[in-house]
Each structure stands twice: as structure tokens, then as C-alpha cells.
Amino acid sequence: MSTAMEAMFAGRIHQDGHALRRTTLRHTNLTDPALGICLWRLGGERFRAAAVAWGPIGGPYKLAVAGEPRNRDLYFSALLPFAADLCKRIRRVAATQVARQRGRHTDYLPADALQIVVPNRTTVAALGLLGRYLAYLSDRGGVAPDPALVEAGKHLRFYARHARVPGQALLVPLDRLLAEHWATLLSPFEQANLAAVDAQIDPPRGVHAFDSGFAAEASARIGPEPTEDIDRITDELLARFNEARGGATEPATIGPLIAPIEAHYRRLVDPVWALMARVVDRERALPAAPSVPRRFEVDREAFGRRVDWVTGGGRYRTTDTPRQAAMTLRRLEEPLARYEAEKAIEDPAAMVPYLLDGEAVRGVVASLNDQYRVRFRVKAVRRAIIALDTDDPVILPLGKKLWWTATAHDHHWEVQDVTANGAGSRITLMLYAAPTPARLPGVGDRITFSVLHTSSDGYRLPPPQNPPWTHTSAAPPAPPEPIDAGDGDPPAAAVDGATLPDPGVYA
Amino acid sequence: MHACPTAAVAFAARVDTNRVLTGTTLEMPFGQSPFAIGRGVAFEALLRRHGHAELRRVLTEGLGVDFSQAGIENLREGYQPNTTGLKLRASVTRSRMAEIIASPAEPVVLDGAVLRADVGGLPAFFEADEMAIGVGGEIVVGENKSWPVVDGRPTDEDALGSALDQAATYVLLGRRTLDDAGVDPDRVSSNAVLVTPRNTGLTAVLHRQNVDGRVRRIERLLSAVPHVADIATSVPADVTFDVAADTSLPEQERVDAFAEVSDRLGRVYEPASCLSSCGFAWACRQCAFATGDPALSGGVVARALPGVVSLSRVAELSHGAPASAVEAPVAGPLARAGRLYDEAVPVPAPRRRRPA
Amino acid sequence: MADYIEARFGEHVEPRAFAGLRRDERRAWGKGSARPTYIVPALEGRFYQPIRGLLALSDWPLERRLIGPWSERADHLAATAQLARQLAWLNDRDPDGAKRLASVVAGMARSIPGAMDGTGVDTARVENAAEAERTALLTRDDPWRREAAARARDQLTDEQQLWGTTVGVVGEGPQEGRGRSASSS
Numbered sequence A: 001m002s003t004a005m006e007a008m009f010a011g012r013i014h015q016d017g018h019a020l021r022r023t024t025l026r027h028t029n030l031t032d033p034a035l036g037i038c039l040w041r042l043g044g045e046r047f048r049a050a051a052v053a054w055g056p057i058g059g060p061y062k063l064a065v066a067g068e069p070r071n072r073d074l075y076f077s078a079l080l081p082f083a084a085d086l087c088k089r090i091r092r093v094a095a096t097q098v099a100r101q102r103g104r105h106t107d108y109l110p111a112d113a114l115q116i117v118v119p120n121r122t123t124v125a126a127l128g129l130l131g132r133y134l135a136y137l138s139d140r141g142g143v144a145p146d147p148a149l150v151e152a153g154k155h156l157r158f159y160a161r162h163a164r165v166p167g168q169a170l171l172v173p174l175d176r177l178l179a180e181h182w183a184t185l186l187s188p189f190e191q192a193n194l195a196a197v198d199a200q201i202d203p204p205r206g207v208h209a210f211d212s213g214f215a216a217e218a219s220a221r222i223g224p225e226p227t228e229d230i231d232r233i234t235d236e237l238l239a240r241f242n243e244a245r246g247g248a249t250e251p252a253t254i255g256p257l258i259a260p261i262e263a264h265y266r267r268l269v270d271p272v273w274a275l276m277a278r279v280v281d282r283e284r285a286l287p288a289a290p291s292v293p294r295r296f297e298v299d300r301e302a303f304g305r306r307v308d309w310v311t312g313g314g315r316y317r318t319t320d321t322p323r324q325a326a327m328t329l330r331r332l333e334e335p336l337a338r339y340e341a342e343k344a345i346e347d348p349a350a351m352v353p354y355l356l357d358g359e360a361v362r363g364v365v366a367s368l369n370d371q372y373r374v375r376f377r378v379k380a381v382r383r384a385i386i387a388l389d390t391d392d393p394v395i396l397p398l399g400k401k402l403w404w405t406a407t408a409h410d411h412h413w414e415v416q417d418v419t420a421n422g423a424g425s426r427i428t429l430m431l432y433a434a435p436t437p438a439r440l441p442g443v444g445d446r447i448t449f450s451v452l453h454t455s456s457d458g459y460r461l462p463p464p465q466n467p468p469w470t471h472t473s474a475a476p477p478a479p480p481e482p483i484d485a486g487d488g489d490p491p492a493a494a495v496d497g498a499t500l501p502d503p504g505v506y507a
Numbered sequence B: 001m002h003a004c005p006t007a008a009v010a011f012a013a014r015v016d017t018n019r020v021l022t023g024t025t026l027e028m029p030f031g032q033s034p035f036a037i038g039r040g041v042a043f044e045a046l047l048r049r050h051g052h053a054e055l056r057r058v059l060t061e062g063l064g065v066d067f068s069q070a071g072i073e074n075l076r077e078g079y080q081p082n083t084t085g086l087k088l089r090a091s092v093t094r095s096r097m098a099e100i101i102a103s104p105a106e107p108v109v110l111d112g113a114v115l116r117a118d119v120g121g122l123p124a125f126f127e128a129d130e131m132a133i134g135v136g137g138e139i140v141v142g143e144n145k146s147w148p149v150v151d152g153r154p155t156d157e158d159a160l161g162s163a164l165d166q167a168a169t170y171v172l173l174g175r176r177t178l179d180d181a182g183v184d185p186d187r188v189s190s191n192a193v194l195v196t197p198r199n200t201g202l203t204a205v206l207h208r209q210n211v212d213g214r215v216r217r218i219e220r221l222l223s224a225v226p227h228v229a230d231i232a233t234s235v236p237a238d239v240t241f242d243v244a245a246d247t248s249l250p251e252q253e254r255v256d257a258f259a260e261v262s263d264r265l266g267r268v269y270e271p272a273s274c275l276s277s278c279g280f281a282w283a284c285r286q287c288a289f290a291t292g293d294p295a296l297s298g299g300v301v302a303r304a305l306p307g308v309v310s311l312s313r314v315a316e317l318s319h320g321a322p323a324s325a326v327e328a329p330v331a332g333p334l335a336r337a338g339r340l341y342d343e344a345v346p347v348p349a350p351r352r353r354r355p356a
Numbered sequence C: 001m002a003d004y005i006e007a008r009f010g011e012h013v014e015p016r017a018f019a020g021l022r023r024d025e026r027r028a029w030g031k032g033s034a035r036p037t038y039i040v041p042a043l044e045g046r047f048y049q050p051i052r053g054l055l056a057l058s059d060w061p062l063e064r065r066l067i068g069p070w071s072e073r074a075d076h077l078a079a080t081a082q083l084a085r086q087l088a089w090l091n092d093r094d095p096d097g098a099k100r101l102a103s104v105v106a107g108m109a110r111s112i113p114g115a116m117d118g119t120g121v122d123t124a125r126v127e128n129a130a131e132a133e134r135t136a137l138l139t140r141d142d143p144w145r146r147e148a149a150a151r152a153r154d155q156l157t158d159e160q161q162l163w164g165t166t167v168g169v170v171g172e173g174p175q176e177g178r179g180r181s182a183s184s185s
């Protein structure tokens, strides 16, 4: 991140009154239509989705509402349609496969993958937890849980874990999508509010982005964690519902009683659903960057492998060993570096921070010598040398490796010399490979060199530092185990915050 | 804890920052879901039920020391829920901590320990969510949280961070308390204890975590709180939050009054910490916007702009306006950023000018 | 207590109602009515302040009305043993009532090592386990109660010994364990 760039954005947005694009291209695949999921939990209850809305983005949604999500029977029977539908959609998409030729090797991968779009990263975490809960359910009273719940749990768990891969587009939290593609006046802390970001991007005529962002932040409610005002209503409705059902859980009794709770959640979902569609539409309008299909192919491959595994009855580990965790970190570092590189190489706006930070140079090719000879071991080899005149003065160490953005997948160039040249600098660069026409720019071309490259063997990964909190534990990883013990315990009574004594810590 | 004169003066005047702007659009929505509160209350009650049976079990399992016969002093019950109660509890905590170190053989728990701290030169009391645990002559700080841990992982990384910050605060204050009593402060362990439910039920599980880094950070934060006595000498006596808090006045008048008071006192607006813990945050953010304070979008931007007074100036510099001497160091990069961005994004989005 | 009443007599009592009860009792005592026994608050053992929600009877010895670091657990064990004995008695006479009480006893006994063997409630087993743990605790709880009660008799008026004190704090200086006591009227 370039601090000058961020400051420039803040200044201009403050002056202009609306957000600014960070990119000229869209770097995330958006399928049409993606499956939208929006959920609301009961406050503080990480495993209890009080309402799940799902459906094609831009289309109508279905709503699963349990009434009392802390009652296992009610909860599971409400979740079942969602789970079954999710499984059906995933299996259907995974069924159509295409062959891919890699050298002599042919493999098959799904022609598409089911893309899930959610409002924010908190929802990603919520789906991951829901998945973890459902994926390993124990029998209760000798009754096995519905297999659709278990399968959906495994899918959700996979999606939530895959969401860690940089540049992936299987599970897209829209707050992250916007933060990557737009600069706003919101601090990183505030960018978690999708409505506020959206309002800064597209303020009503005559309203400053700051004001419309604030209005949205104050009024919009975006799950999964409910605010106090929401759950005060939920609390009342739920108390009435529980009293009316008197312990009953069968659909015939519950059906007529649940309508007010459903209406409550519909009122909450409607605006979020519209917001999600608006955000996706706006971003879809931007042309996709050239590497978007490549990254989605990686997603499709992972999706296909997982679906095979899950529908084949597979189980995978619930906890990484420290070693696995370290491996995962390394596995995630390469996609991150590659994603960042592809973005900047393909998108001039995304290259600007690198230019500002001295990780890239841009200039006009002043001369080219492709007959330069250097001695390499015993024989002389032909190399190319260019002189690049930059607009701004640059400081680069001799021997620094740079890639021409047009051949970022190929061999590097090395800085041979830097001299002052008018207002800018003249850089002498040597290509570290045989000078073929494709590797050489033309004299007079305005081109960019940067430290970014996309050859996959080019990454030397440092060992991970600071293993995260959990990896300091010496305990061996637990085998997959149900985590639902106690999920049938009687729920805790709700407590109104206004009735709590103020301990007066500061008083 | 903010390095902010406005917050410090409010604290000194015993003004509840959450209440001053009640009823205006700038009142912060800090309330919690009744279900979330209920869950927290239920978890605490579970730990204490039957003579702290669940707490004894989880400490025994988690610390490897038998707590089934431990003395558990409950400082939550029997003390008034006011300053007097807090003072008494602080005094009991102090003497018990010394005893724990003097007689290491007995495991001891202080449930609801209270520690006293100086914040900006004024006394403040911190109610340890749970306890000081005495094990083998060492004092371990413990926190209860009602969010679950699954597969050894917290289900909410942010909540984990703030719980550990809280624990680190108690470690720091515990050490100061011992130090004041002439006891080696390092007898307060750097490894704090977190007690949370495990999985979907409420059964408790214990984790230990080193909080040294956080202790150092909080020590810095505490020492950055301006001394109220210093502010008081430089601030006229007529500075008051009364007008802003007067619900009989129209909103604009109250908001303006707050802006004026905080202008005179000074603000140190920092989005993440202000928005998560100060009742004035929306009001201060509004002020930051109105004055074009670079702090509006967070520390990264603010720190990048030494010498530049406002965001409007930043915009001008990014369009190549001539820089003053103090602006010179940042003017170059800003102008270059603006130029490169304009080059990369040649067709600017249709501009809607701010209404005058 | 509310659980017990509900199980034993089939009546639900709002735990909050106990607070009102205490106020009424205090007023009755103040009027000097000639009742022999009052419901009084249990007291903590440092400053002898009343503990909200914990009740005792005025004719219990002071030792028993004090709550210290081991007392809550010891009292819980005593109550569990007592209920186990009641349950044993009820088992032969009132199977319905016994069933209700059994679940309360099971809940209370769950935290006692060796009290529950997995299935139903074995009253003798519960009683023995509770008594065993209590005996061990009493070596700490008893001396603590005796010492605290002696100190109270030394320092407090009769009224304070029943209803507790409200403590004010003098100054900000170090004051270890002893605030100024004032009558709680």
C-alpha cells in the first residue's frame, strides 16, 4: 500500500464528494447469477442462524426461519430446505465437466463452479461455523440427522476455508470486493459496513459521500450479528412464539405461529438483498481483468475436488497441525503474490502504488542494443540492453531484478546503471535471456518495469513467522468430532442491557 | 483510554460520553442484543453455580492444579454496586494478592477482583471480569467470555483481541499494585487465562495466552492519556458538556456545542479506537469531516501527511498546486500520485460537486 | 432455592421475590414485633455486608450466616446431601414428587466427584460423596467461619450482626481489609 496514494484518495474524495475507483478492471470473477446468502443470527449465538435467505442474486430469495433457533428440532427442520437446495445446486453445477489437457496428462474439472456471494466477511465466518456444526452432527435420541444437513455443512465449511485463498471467487464477501475496487473516506474499521461503502460510492445527487455513508451506517442493518434494536423485537416475538407453541415443534403447530417472526426477518433481509444486487451489478459492469478466468479455473478445480470428496462421503481434518498450518500459510502466500502481481500488471491503476513506492518504473525506451555480448562461463552469449528514460527521478540499486510488464511471466531484466537525465533518470537494463523479438520493446515505446512477475517457479517462500494463536497449543489436532453436545440445552434467558447495573468502572 | 484531551476532560468531569449526545443522530449505538447479554449472564452463572463447581473443574483441568478445595472469594456479592463497593473490592484485592504470594501452597481465586489505576492522573477502577488466580505463589489473570471456542480456535478473532487486551490491562495493573506494595511485580504471570464455552453448548474450556506484547502496548496507551490537571490549567472554566447534553435543546445546537467544546479542548480522532470505545466518536468524526482533518480515514493517511493541514489541501496538492515550505516533503509524492492516477484512469467518473 | 421449591412443592417462585421478602422482614424487625425468627441476609466475612440473594434465618448461629471462600461450596454440598436424604424418604412415599426432586438432586450432584454413576440417582451414593467432599472442605471452612464470627461479635452491634453493615470508605490511602462500619438503617 502506498501512503501517498491513500492520502491522494482521501483528499480528492473529500473534495469531489464521492468514492474513487482503485482499479480500471474487475479482478474478481462474478458469475451470472451467483447464489446470494444473507443470514441473521440470534445475538451472541454463533451457531444459530435465526434466518437464512438464499437465492440468485438479483432474483427472489427463499427464507428459512426457525422461530426458536436454540431448539434443535425447530432449527434443523428450518435449515433443511436451505441445506437440500444448496446441495442440489452444488451437485448440479459440478456435474458438467470439461477435459483439460496439460502436456500428456488429461484431467477433468467442472465447467463451472457455484459462486456464493455474501454481504461481508463476518458472514463468511458465520457460514464456516454453521458448516463446522452441521458437518459432524451426532445422533440425538437414536435419530440420525438428515444427510442433507451434514452434506451442506461440509460444503459450507469448504467454501469458508477456500475464502482464505487470495483472489478466489467461490465465496465473495461484498465488503471485501468493494474495498479492493474502491477508495472511500472510510477507515478499514468502517469498511466492514457494506451499506456505508455503497453509499459512499453512489451518494444521492447533491449529497456528499461522507454524509450518505453516515446515514447508511446509522440506519442500515446488515447481518449476521443483530444490533440491540433488532433483537429487542426478536426477543418479544420469540417470547410470544415460545409461549404459544408450548413446547411443540411439529410443523402443523409451528406453521401458523411463525409468521410474525418471518415477517420481522423479511423486513431485515429485503434491503440487504437489494443492496447485494446493486453492488454486484455495479461491479459486473466493469470489464474483467485477463487473469480472472485463470483464477476461477483454480477455484473450479478446488470446487470439483471437494464436491467429489464430500459426495463420496469424505471427511477432512477439522484442525490443522502446526505443520499443516505452516504449509497452509505458504500455500496461501503464493496465490497472494501472484494475485497482486497479476492485478498490477494488467491494471494501470493498480500499478500506481508500485510506481510510487519505487517497486516499478515507467519510461520511454531511448535505445535498444540486442547484440550486446557477455561472457557466461566459457562462452559469450548475446544479450539485450535498453536505456529507459523516466519522467521522475528514480533510485534503484544496481543489480535489481525487474520484469517488463509485457513479459512478466518470463525472464527478468537487471538494472545496470542509473543516471540523472533532465527531470528524470536514465536506467540501463539488461535482459537475462536470449533476446527474442517477443522479449524486446521497441524504441520510443512507453513501458513499465516492476518487481512483479507471474512465473510460478519464481516464488521463494519465506518460512512463516508468528504462527497464529492456535498453533502455539501443543495439543495434537482433534479428529473430526461433533461439536453439538449441549446444543439442546434450554436457552439462556434474554437480558435487557438497560436493566444491568452500571458498575461505574470509570466513576 | 484515549490520548485525547476531550475524552480526558469528560472522564475527569465524570461525564458519561455515551449519554451526552443521547437523542441526537450522533448518539453511538453501543447497545447489545438481549440474547447476547443473556448468554453472557448465563455463562457467568454457570461458572459460579453450586459453589463455583464449573469454574473449579475448568481451572483444575486447564491449569493442572487441583482447585476442588480452593478458596474462592466472591467479591461480586456482598459489595454495593457503586464506587464504595469498588473501592472496598480494590482494597480486598490488594491485600489478597499479597497473601497469595506470601502463602503459595493454597490455590486461591478472587472472583471479581478490582484493580485501581491512574488514568490521566485520576483514579479509575477496573473490574477484572473474573479473577486473580493464585497458583504456586503466582498470580494469573483470568477473563470469562461467552463466545465459543471450536477446535481450539476462537469463533471471533476481534473479540479474542479485545479480551486479551482486557486481560493485559489487568496484568499491567496487577503488576503495578504489587510494585506499590513492594512485591516483585513479575509474580503476575504474563500468561493470561481465557475461560470460554466450548463448541455449541456452554461447557467451559480454558486457554492460556501470553499477553506481554499487549501489556507493553497498553502501558504506552495509559501513559499517553493526557493529565487532566495539565489540561485544566490551559482550559477556561466555562468549558462544559452541559449544553451538548441538554435534551431540551434542538439537535443542531447540541451538536454545535459539542463541536465547540471539543475544538477548544482538542481531539485525537482515530477511527478504530474511537468508534469502538468512545461515545463521542460519531460527533468527532463529523468534526473531522467538517474541518477536513486527515485523521478522518485513519492513521495511514494521517501519518502520511505531516505539515498538511487539511484534506482539501491534499486534493489541491494532488492536482499539482504549488506547495508551501512545510508541505514540500509530501507535496511531491502527492502530486505524483495524482498525476499517475489521472494517467491510469483517464475518464474520471462524472463529478458531483459538493453543494456549497 | 427456587428450583428446590418448585420441585418439592410444585410451586414456582420468582427469585426476585426474595429481595422484597428481605425488605419486609427488615421492617418488621425494626418495629420490634415479637416474632422469634426472621429471614435475614447472609453476610460476607470481611466487612459483613449483606449478600444479595442469599438468605439465612436469624436464629442460626452467626457462623452459619457468614459466607467465605469455602462456604458456598460447603453449603451446596450440605444441601445436596440433605436433599438426597429427603429424596430417599420420598422415594417410598410419593413417587411423583420423588421424580421431580430427583432431577434437582441429579443437577446438584453432577459436579461432585463420585456422586453420579451415569444412570439414575443413587441417594446413598450422592449423600456419601457430598459428605466426603464437604468433610474435606470443612477443615478450611470451619476455622474461617469461627474466626470471622468472633471478629464480628467483637466489632458489630447486635443489629449489624443480623442485617449486616454498609461500609463507607475513609480517604484514599491504603486501608487493608477494614473500612469504617456504619449501621445499615
Ligand code: SF4
Pocket (backbone or CB within 6 Å): B002, B004, B005, B006, B007, B267, B268, B269, B270, B274, B275, B278, B279, B280, B281, B282, B284
Ligand atoms: S471520539 Fe473524540 S472525544 Fe472520543 S477519544 Fe476520539 S477524538 Fe477523543
